[in-house]
Amino acid sequence: MDETIAGTETAQIPTQRGESLQETAVRYAEERHWDVLPGTWLEAVDGVQRCSCGEPVCAAPGAHPAREDWPTQATGSATVARRMWSKRPSASILLPTGRTFDAIEVPETAGCLALARMRRMELTLGPVSCTPDRRMHFFVLPGATAKVPDLVRKLGWPPASLDLVTLGEGAYVAAPPTRFGSRGAVQWACRPTAVNRWLPDAEELISPLAYACGRDR
Template sequence: MFVEETIEATEAAQIPKQRGESLLETAVRYAEERHWDVFPGTWLEAVDGVQRCSCGDAACDAPGAHPARADWGTQATGSATVARRMWSKQPLSSILLPTGRTFDAISVAETAGFLALARMERMELTLGPVTLTPNRRMHFFVLPGASVKVPDLVRKLGWTPSSLDLIALGEGSYVAAPPTRFGSRGAVQWACRPTPANRWLPDAEELISPLAYACGRDR
């Protein structure tokens, strides 16, 4: 089955390979190989035997996986040299990718995401990378501009945007990249890994129908 095969292959097929590689090396590879902007976020620290976010908020809703500073947008870089320097200062920093630059992301609930993936395979659609987060969200990477187009695309399909758990992330937003960890909930994984074949991303219009259908089923 498509979904099962995807998850079983995730750990072994991540780009870059994460076993034995540091967050620094991974961030540098994203910049070098995919030309993605990257920036370091918060990290996890052990406090009385409990993993806490470096931001110091005990109630942090994304411990170890959010921006560490307000000006993160200007900090993000596509330079492997600069990325290496930033992670050298704090090797445990999460890897965050700003949207609205080389890609936007369409965020849906995990259950809807798996349903959409299976439907997309049957439709033989070309996918970009897709992440799976420990807080049960999936992010489909698409061409920039999706955040502007998605609401109208959803309306054309007969839905009101507010009725679906479907969020387009564009300028001013970000996604956490594998192998960033979310507190004690685990690490971000690739549901569909980056490959040379999906370097060219799909347009949001190509994926919106199966995504909206899946979100409608998952309500």
Template structure:
């Protein structure tokens, strides 16, 4: 039996006060010293949310960089962030990974299962996001991309067989309250606080996350 259902999972996300994208972007830069990058946004076209990039087949509508040199356009300055979002208040908030943090990306069901186990064991956790496409991203120290595949192998899984990946250098994540895909907004499952300012190493989270993803694989087998 699964430890959580979809309804229980939704209940585990605290109700959150929605604030403007500008205020959130400034706060991330000012309080967490995260680099922030304004991305695309959603626009209503014929009653349907479309990506501002204009591509009807966009793979990440409303939440991807607007320029190819986006890695150089991100800023860690709260003043610069305020100016950027003042020019385009609807721009999504993208956080480049591989700088102050990496993110371990897992399915929502596995993420909540692992989260419950880690909380029972008092494992140190950083911020965790829950996305509209039913993914959860666990923030960890940079360098996870080079370590996690080997950690997963040592746990007895081939990395290609479980739905677990790492967002590291050259990648990014969408931050709350960014909306994308027309199905809702990114939310904090565990929001940034003074308590989780110091991020865990991927070694601490890899085992429970891999186990939860592996359990999904086992349950999917006939």
């Protein structure tokens, strides 16, 4: 069953219940043709949830790659994904960017403002996720990393002045329902559906995203 929690006044963020990490990872590979990667996981140590990496102060506990050669371990095969999560059922689900999609990352407040504006403009949206550390990821076509800085400049913003980051080759996003320690789980603000299988180009979304980030400074 789905439920919603308030992100801000401008958006409701859906949560997903009842599906295991393995089932979800397999579905991402099978239905969306996304490469998936099992990351670190959470372990109870003296009653406290800690990251399997062993770092006592981990920036993303239970939600980052477990090995340095992680790009070579990612798979788009549902069969391989099922096998990998059967070995480590509690592993987080990471999605490498720069392959079937890039991601534009912005603060949650700016992301919710931009999302509301995009919907009013009836723009085509891809999936959008929201992390427990209050960041949102807008999924767009690959190649955004090369385009976005110039697009932002054309809108009149120095790229370094905005809290807007493009994730492409060599980066990743954590996918729902991955948990970040005790902070909560990654959730979908816009779920992957048959309607948004075809992703927008970064150029289509950059204006409302840059505008929202500029207001959020």
